[in-house]
Amino acid sequence: MAKTKQFKTESKRLLHLMTHSIYTQKEIFIRELISNASDAIDKRHFLSLTDSTIPPVAYEIWLTPDDSNRTLIIADNGIGFTEEELINNLGTIAESGSKAFLDKVEKEDVDLIGQFGVGFYSAFMVADKVIVETRSPFSSTGYRWSSTGEASYTIEEIEREAIGTTIILHLRADDEENEEDFSTYLKDYTLKSLVKKYSDYVRYPINMMVTRKEDKKEIEEKQTLNQMIPIWKKPKSEISDDDMNAFYKHQFNDYDAPLKVVHTSVEGMLTYTALLFIPEKAPYDFYSEKYEKGLQLYSKGVFIQDKNKDLLPDYFKFVKGLVDSSDISLNISRELLQQDRQVKKIAAHLEKKIKSELESMLQNEKEKYLKFYENYKTTLKYGIYESFGLNKEKLQDLILFKTNKSDDYISLKEYIENKPIDQNAIYYATGKSKESILKLPQMDVMKEKEIDVLLFTDDIDEFMIQVMQNYQDIPFKSIQQADTDLLDETKKEDLKSKEKENKDILKAIKKALKDKVKDVKLSYRLKESAVCLVSGEGISMEMEKILKQMPNTANVHADKILEINPDHELFQALKKIYEQDEKRIGDYSSILYHQALLIEGYPIEDPTEFSNQLVKLMIDSSKK
Ligand code: ADP
Numbered sequence: 001m002a003k004t005k006q007f008k009t010e011s012k013r014l015l016h017l018m019t020h021s022i023y024t025q026k027e028i029f030i031r032e033l034i035s036n037a038s039d040a041i042d043k044r045h046f047l048s049l050t051d052s053t054i055p056p057v058a059y060e061i062w063l064t065p066d067d068s069n070r071t072l073i074i075a076d077n078g079i080g081f082t083e084e085e086l087i088n089n090l091g092t093i094a095e096s097g098s099k100a101f102l103d104k105v106e107k108e109d110v111d112l113i114g115q116f117g118v119g120f121y122s123a124f125m126v127a128d129k130v131i132v133e134t135r136s137p138f139s140s141t142g143y144r145w146s147s148t149g150e151a152s153y154t155i156e157e158i159e160r161e162a163i164g165t166t167i168i169l170h171l172r173a174d175d176e177e178n179e180e181d182f183s184t185y186l187k188d189y190t191l192k193s194l195v196k197k198y199s200d201y202v203r204y205p206i207n208m209m210v211t212r213k214e215d216k217k218e219i220e221e222k223q224t225l226n227q228m229i230p231i232w233k234k235p236k237s238e239i240s241d242d243d244m245n246a247f248y249k250h251q252f253n254d255y256d257a258p259l260k261v262v263h264t265s266v267e268g269m270l271t272y273t274a275l276l277f278i279p280e281k282a283p284y285d286f287y288s289e290k291y292e293k294g295l296q297l298y299s300k301g302v303f304i305q306d307k308n309k310d311l312l313p314d315y316f317k318f319v320k321g322l323v324d325s326s327d328i329s330l331n332i333s334r335e336l337l338q339q340d341r342q343v344k345k346i347a348a349h350l351e352k353k354i355k356s357e358l359e360s361m362l363q364n365e366k367e368k369y370l371k372f373y374e375n376y377k378t379t380l381k382y383g384i385y386e387s388f389g390l391n392k393e394k395l396q397d398l399i400l401f402k403t404n405k406s407d408d409y410i411s412l413k414e415y416i417e418n419k420p421i422d423q424n425a426i427y428y429a430t431g432k433s434k435e436s437i438l439k440l441p442q443m444d445v446m447k448e449k450e451i452d453v454l455l456f457t458d459d460i461d462e463f464m465i466q467v468m469q470n471y472q473d474i475p476f477k478s479i480q481q482a483d484t485d486l487l488d489e490t491k492k493e494d495l496k497s498k499e500k501e502n503k504d505i506l507k508a509i510k511k512a513l514k515d516k517v518k519d520v521k522l523s524y525r526l527k528e529s530a531v532c533l534v535s536g537e538g539i540s541m542e543m544e545k546i547l548k549q550m551p552n553t554a555n556v557h558a559d560k561i562l563e564i565n566p567d568h569e570l571f572q573a574l575k576k577i578y579e580q581d582e583k584r585i586g587d588y589s590s591i592l593y594h595q596a597l598l599i600e601g602y603p604i605e606d607p608t609e610f611s612n613q614l615v616k617l618m619i620d621s622s623k624k
Contacts, residue, residue, distance in 0.1 A: 002146075002156035008092040011121070012151060018124040019149050026180075029122040030191070031198035031250065033074045033167060036120060037061045038202045040078025040165060042303040047079070047137075054137050063195075063208045063225070065186040070171050072127075072185050077164035080136040086145045086155055090120060090132065124149035126182050127169035133158060134165040195225040201247070202226050203301055230301050232275045232324060236263055248277050251296075252320045256280040259372055262321075262357050270345050272325035276354065279320060282375045286318065293317030295350075297343075298324035310340070311347045315383025315395060316354050318376045323350070351394075358398055362411070370409060373400055378460055385464045392468050399464075401454040404429075404438060404446065412471045415452060425477035426470075428454040430462050430542035432601055441529030441565075441599060442479045448527060453479060459546045466543075479525075480542070480600075481535050491524055498522050498566050505578045505585070509562070512589035518559040526565035533596040534561050541600060562596060587613045 007015065041059045048056040057077055064073040081089065123130045128148060135142040142160025147153035171182040184190045188210050195206050205224040212219055231239060231247045245257040258277035265273045274295075285291045293314065294307025301324060312319055327342045362369040373380075377399070384395050400409035410418075415426055427446065431437035437455050446453050456462055465476045499506065499522050510520040518536055526532060535541050536559030544558035564571055574592075578585050594610045597603075604610050 002144075002154040004152050004154050005087065005091060006152050007147075010093045011091060014093060014121050015124055015149050018121050019128075021125060026122075026125040027185075027194055028198065029126055029169075030074075030185075030194045032119055032122045034061060034195070034199045034202060034206060035250065037074060037076035037078060037165070038199075038204055040076055040080070041204050043079040044077070044137075044163070045302070046304070059204045061202070061204055061206045063191055063206065065188070065191065065208075067183075067186055070183065070186070072169045072171060073166060074169070075164065075166040077162065080163050080165050081132070081134040081143065081145075082136040082139045083143050083155060085136065086132070086134070086143055090145055091153060121149075123167070123169055126171055126185060128172045129170035131168040131170075132165060133160060133168070135160045135163050137163050192225050198246075198250075200226050201229060201231045203228055203230060203303075230298075230324070232263065232273050232322065233301065239263075248320075251322075252277065252279075254279055254283075254320075258320075259368065260357065260361065262353065264353055266349065270325075270342070270349070271327055272323055272346055274321060274323045274346075274350060274353075276319050276321035276350070278318060278372060278376075280371070282318060287378075291317070293319075295319070296322035297328065298322060299328045300324070300326050304328065308343065310343050311350060313347075313351055313383070313391075314386070315380055315391060316351065318379055319354060355394060355398075362398065370400075373398075373409065378458060381458065381460045381464045385460060385467050389467045389469070396468065396471060401428075401456070402434060403455060404443065404453045405450075407434075410452075415454065416472055416474060419452060423451065424474065426454065426474055427451055427477055427479050428456050428461075428465065429479045430456040430540065433457055436601060439599070440480070441526050441532035442534065444527035444529065445525040446479060456542075462540060462543050463546075478535070478540060480540060481537075495522060495524055495566075502566070502575070505575060506564075508578065508582065508585050509564075509574075509589040509592070512586040513562065513593050516560070516593060517562045519561045521561060521563050522566040523563035524566075526563065526568070529599070530565050530568040530570040531592050531596045531599075532563050533593075533600050534563055535559060536561055541602070545602075562593060564592075587616065591617065 038061065041061070044054065045056060045059065047054045060077060062073070062075040064075070065071075066073065130147055130149065132145040133142060134145070142158045144156050144158045145153060146155075169185075171185060172180075174181050174183060188208065191208060199206060205228065206226045207222050207224050209220050210223045212221070231243065244261055244263075248258050248261070249255065257280065259280040260278040262274070262276040264276070276295075283291065292307050292309070293312050294309045295311040296303070297305040297308040297311070308323075311323055323346055325342065325346060327346075358369070358372070361372065380395050380398050384392050384399070396412060400411055401415075402409055403415075412426065419426075429437045429440060429443065429446075431440065434455050434457065437443065437453075437457070443453070456465075462478075469475060502522065506520045506522070510517065513520070517533075523532070533541065539547070539556065539558050541558045541560060544556055547556045564574075574585070574588060577588060591610070591613050594604050597605075
């Protein structure tokens with residue numbers, strides 16, 4: 001008895017897109033179905049290595065065009081489907097990648113279909129009925145799944161001995177209006193050229209019975225349509241950019257060509273070929289916890305593992321690709337990769353390789369590097385941070401910053417090369433954006449002295465620098481931290497005597513602000529501004545802001561120091577107020593403090609109080 005079931009919502013959306021697509025490159029369904037068949041064989045083969053009840057067989061994929069029934073059959077002797085798998089894999093879209101694709105394609109451009117692995121449902125671009133007959137080694141009977149690509153599908157038990165899957169496509173009627181000739185997919189010539197175009201490197205034979213005339217007799221014979229040479233086994237000179245890009249897009253489900261391709265072969269103590277790609281755009285889930293790093297692992301062209309995590313350090317997790325090594329033997333289970341040591345050695349090589357490729361990209365292809373950097377900078381920075389600086393040497397020259405002087409990114413090396421010899425620090429400032437940093441009162445003196453200041457606008461920046469501490473022995477210094485090292489000796493003395501002179505008023509302000517600030521000081525770093533807040537030692541105010549967004553950080557606290565510009569008119573006014581009526585200094589201090597908070601991008605702690613104080617001040621001043 002056949003059971004009828006409804007497709008899940010996303011499946012319906014994708015099916016709708018397939019059946020109604022006016023997309024011209026419908027032929028890619030061949031690539032998708034053959035690739036599924038090849039994956040299914042990989043899975044069966046892999047099981048055969050560890051499960052003696054599933055012996056290996058001669059793996060094959062078959063194409064069978066049938067003119068009289070107008071069907072194209074694609075068969076494999078791979079792992080097949082259990083009933084549950086039919087429901088889960090063909091009735092729903094499991095992979096969130098496909099969902100992301102759907103969202104993109106529905107919003108933007110149907111033409112993306114051809115560039116993206118859309119999988120099994122692509123069959124409905126050319127077929128108005130699809131039947132899947134299958135048998136898994138884990139079920140005692142076969143199953144038939146069938147659908148016309150609308151809301152529902154049916155599943156029934158069938159008798160079937162052979163393990164594997166047979167997909168029967170009932171090709172649509174030709175559509176003359178749109179010049180679509182679906183019967184072309186029954187022609188030997190078309191099928192041969194499509195296999196060549198899309199599936200030549202599939203590692204299992206893709207066979208078809210072909211007839212040829214010999215001495216006026218028709219001879220039917222089996223022909224293998226693909227060369228079965230994996231693309232990474234071909235000499236580099238024989239691989240066109242188009243081929244490589246197409247391989248990448250398909251193998252790694254991307255609709256953009258990669259930003260960078262690294263194809264490297266090593267022979268000797270360790271023998272392997274690696275094909276590495278840096279995606280043009282970070283994958284949609286790259287910054288989520290779901291993202292899994294890793295490279296595909298092959299042994300002599302045979303697939304072993306989809307995402308081997310050990311082959312890539314976290315800070316290069318954006319790299320996609322594969323490694324094929326004869327040093328990795330197949331008699332292993334996924335969990336017990338005995339070849340740990342080999343993998344580790346390969347990983348160490350690859351890490352060096354990726355690093356040097358990135359460095360040369362920075363040197364020779366700056367534009368490209370900037371594209372890369374915009375996408376992945378956080379990953380690199382986090383790499384320095386998470387290792388307590390252990391990987392600092394490896395990564396520090398890949399990090400770039402914008403500065404107060406220019407919108408161009410510069411490296412730390414460039415900073416050092418450009419700075420005056422007697423400048424003994426690498427200055428930085430933290431804020432939400434370049435604009436807000438440039439407006440910081442503390443920036444005044446840097447502008448005046450024409451000092452380069454690195455702009456830290458990513459949350460991770462300051463955390464990373466805490467870990468790095470210095471670059472080529474030159475320490476990093478925040479311009480938002482209390483410090484007088486930019487002053488010459490006479491100015492320092494001058495400041496000291498001014499602080500002494502104004503001891504009482506400074507004390508009074510500090511008292512008025514209670515535990516809001518750790519100290520109140522005079523400062524020469526301010527030019528136009530009257531006040532600013534700076535951090536004391538320990539964590540900075542910017543770090544406090546970030547940490548406060550995380551759980552269990554109630555105790556996180558940055559020491560704040562209120563700095564007042566002694567040359568500003570406001571300070572003179574304050575002094576006057578203080579002399580006239582000591583009690584009024586309380587409100588004035590509070591307003592000053594809140595102003596400073598605002599400039600630093602902090603919220604006002606008590607807006608009502610702040611507003612009342614301002615109102616009072618305005619009324620007072622109108623009375624005079
Ligand atoms: P994807 O291949 O991207 O996962 P598909 O829609 O093409 O998406 O296939 C969904 C799932 O169905 C596959 O992940 C696989 O588990 C299963 N599948 C597809 N084709 C076959 C096949 N020929 N044999 C066994 N399983 C298959």
